[in-house]
Amino acid sequence: MEKQKVFSLSEVSLHSSKNDCWLIIHGKVYDVSKFLDEHPGGDKVLVDASADGDASDAFEDVGHGTAARSIMNNYSIGVLEGSDPFLVGGYPQSLRTKDKKASSPITSLLQFLRPLLPVILLGMIWYYFSSKGKMPQSP
Numbered sequence: 001m002e003k004q005k006v007f008s009l010s011e012v013s014l015h016s017s018k019n020d021c022w023l024i025i026h027g028k029v030y031d032v033s034k035f036l037d038e039h040p041g042g043d044k045v046l047v048d049a050s051a052d053g054d055a056s057d058a059f060e061d062v063g064h065g066t067a068a069r070s071i072m073n074n075y076s077i078g079v080l081e082g083s084d085p086f087l088v089g090g091y092p093q094s095l096r097t098k099d100k101k102a103s104s105p106i107t108s109l110l111q112f113l114r115p116l117l118p119v120i121l122l123g124m125i126w127y128y129f130s131s132k133g134k135m136p137q138s139p
């Protein structure tokens with residue numbers, strides 16, 4: 001695999017004007033200077049997002065579709081220094097939030113119990129009917 005160029009945050013932040021605009025999205029660095037005029041959301045949002053530092057949340061909040069995700073590959077120039085290699089690339093925010101939720105102890109317990117649910121229910125029904133048979137009959 002080709003080695004990616006690594007940029008520091010301060011280096012990226014030097015490029016946030018209408019003529020020279022770099023974006024950080026999910027740990028990757030994009031030079032969108034030549035895309036500004038074509039962006040359906042306009043050039044201003046891109047320049048603003050560039051000045052704000054990490055544009056990942058702004059990018060996901062808009063709900064960009066697959067078209068945007070494939071276009072952005074053409075403008076990738078490298079990765080951000082210190083970014084997690086497992087999260088680099090169009091890894092949607094919603095999936096990251098889901099991962100976090102799944103790690104809470106209650107969710108883990110529910111996930112563990114879910115496959116056992118039919119067995120527990122059958123056990124309860126069996127217990128109910130078998131204990132009914134043993135009950136003393138009223139006169």
Ligand code: HEM
Nearest residue numbers: 030040041045049055058059062063064065067068071072
């Ligand atoms: C390399 C990065 C980006 C690419 C390639 C890109 C591309 C696109 C494309 C193709 C659309 C049309 C809808 C779609 O296909 O999802 C779109 C819409 C839009 N984008 Fe981006 N975008 C990028 C970054 C951003 C960022 C950082 C923002 C910041 C807020 C932004 C804001 C918007 C908005 C507001 C729209 C909606 C326009 C409308 O429907 O009126 N985009 N973008």
